[in-house]
Amino acid sequence: MQVASIHFKRNATAKLNDENLQQALARLQTRFVGGRAAVIGEIAELEETRTAAAAIRDRVLQNLDQWLSHFEQQATARGATVHWAESGADVNRIVAEIAVRHDVRKAAKSKSMVSEECGLNEALEAQGIEVIETDLGEYILQLAHEAPSHIVAPVVHKNREEISDLFAEKHRLPRKTGISELCREAREILRPQFLAADMGISGANFLIAETGSALIVTNEGNGRLVTTLPRVHVAITGIEKVVPTLEDVSTLLRLLPRSATGQSITNYVSILTGNKGAADHDGPEHFHIILVDNGRSSLLGGEMQPMLRCIRCGACMNHCPVYQNIGGHAYGWVYPGPMGSILTPTFVGLENAPDLPNASTLCGACAAVCPVKIPLPDLLRQLREKQMALGMKPWPERAALKLWSWLALHPAAYALTTKIAVRALFLAGGTEGLLHRLPGASGWTDGRDFPAPQGKTFRERYNRAFRENRHGEKRA
């Protein structure tokens, strides 16, 4: 996927003024924030479970190479073929090679954000392979030629009216408006595609080292069809998704759906192990698993390593007041919200996404809900420190910081400067006590007044009161 994060600021402004989007985003609060709040308490020992989940993920990351080798051995022993992809281009090449080997004309896909990193659909289509997205949200986006705006609810930015229009135009059927009618229409169109597909492509929420399995968590059932009906199944996922045991996965699964969609458990949890055996009635004849690096290993051993704990639940973006107001597209790459503001600069380069680490108030709502306790605000701050160290901050900001830091370290100069500035602002505030415009701070005053100061600083008033007090004592 092309990186457009450099335009974050401009895009965010546009999204603030997009009425359809704003209507659609209003649902985040009830559906996702309210949804999580309603069920997360079912985990009686929530804090301990989050700590345990973080520890499971950390344990893997400390010896990631060994767990991956273990996974490869177990998966291979059960008949799967494991591939290693260093980059997105490698993923596309490997899938294309598998497709050629098995004479694949049509591929049915269930949701995979890693494939978005690679631009897999376009690459396969360029090879003459037809690709059909079968997750309802992803299918809608494929029809609309749009990218997902959320990692769990990819089409959250669209309202029902827009989807009705889109279906009527693309399906050339009478326009429907009811949700169940729209779903039925999509299902009727997709069902034959599963049967006709030569290859199924999925992601994997987890890879289980002890059994060599890929596990997917879905709600629509398309994931099951994609991974069992076609002759060939290709599962594509990041190298960090491996966990040691089924027991470990069960801990993570207590947190994942509750954090993601406010469900105690999703409709389907599929554990895919090996290919179709002689005694099996169904399952793919060929099972390929592609382990994707694409920048992930560069986080190992560094200060960003905790980000690799991420289990892609989306709770951080659901609870982020910035995401809630602009949606996911403004972030300009595959991953939006707080986790995206860390992954995007890390994967595609800080210079290509300079606004993202700064596009946060560091309110901490993300870290408070993260099921694997990723310290997201700390990581954002570390990226800001890196920008500072690399001289990537714009000069007015650097100059302002320099001046502030010098003054803050020189109390006498600080007291004098604030005294003068406060006096000036007080006078500018007039009788109303409000400044409607403030040179150099139009970012503030375009949308807000600036309440004027009281006129004298606390320091001045306190010193005067203190002196008067002392004189009073002397007189008495």
Place this chain on the structure above:
Amino acid sequence: MRVGLFFTCLVDAMRPRIGFATISLLEAAGCEVSVPQTQTCCGQPGYNSGDRKTSQALALKFLTEFEGFDYVVTPSGSCASMIRVHYPKLFQDNPAVLARIAPLSLRTYELTDFLLNIAKLENIPGQFRGSLTYHDSCSGLRDLGVQKQPRALLAKMPGVAIQEMQESTTCCGFGGAFSVKFGDLSARMADNKCTHIEAAGTDAIVGGDLGCLLNIEGRLRRRGNHKTQVLHIAEVLADQEGDA
């Protein structure tokens, strides 16, 4: 007990009365209050902008100014969090400083947390009468667990009726430099907050962090609301008469 007041750079410049209200509350709670005159800023603006060096220098300055007190109290959740939670992180690689700054961090409190849990203030001197809604500022809430404390203190005031707003724990959009850098986004977040405040329909919106309050006040007034009072919790709790 000897308490050092860290009055914060925003109170210094914008709302000195919050500083005096804080002093009178601490004195009402039986504390001996000192105000070190060389204090400036806790370093948070630099810390959150990626300027770790300056925030370290300001942390050391704070250490020399406040190390001698039994407690340090500040009328701000975000400054208290900077000192309590983040100062020790700044000196992870410097055990000599860490050994001094970690205990000082733990003796540093946000005002309402201190009044309720340490000084155990029973009689609230404030005379405020009317309804109010409380905005939970982010750092105080999520870093320090300040949520029940201000409400418990307000509940001791017979003239006060608390009416909770929707999403009182959602960020108001201030975020320091964020409010200028991403002005329209920040103003939208403030606007959402104002909508919830107006829906609560109270006489006042009260909070514990001046940055948030200036942001909220600025947006309320721009929306044409000149009626809802915007007050710091210290102003409500303290007896304001005769203050500077």
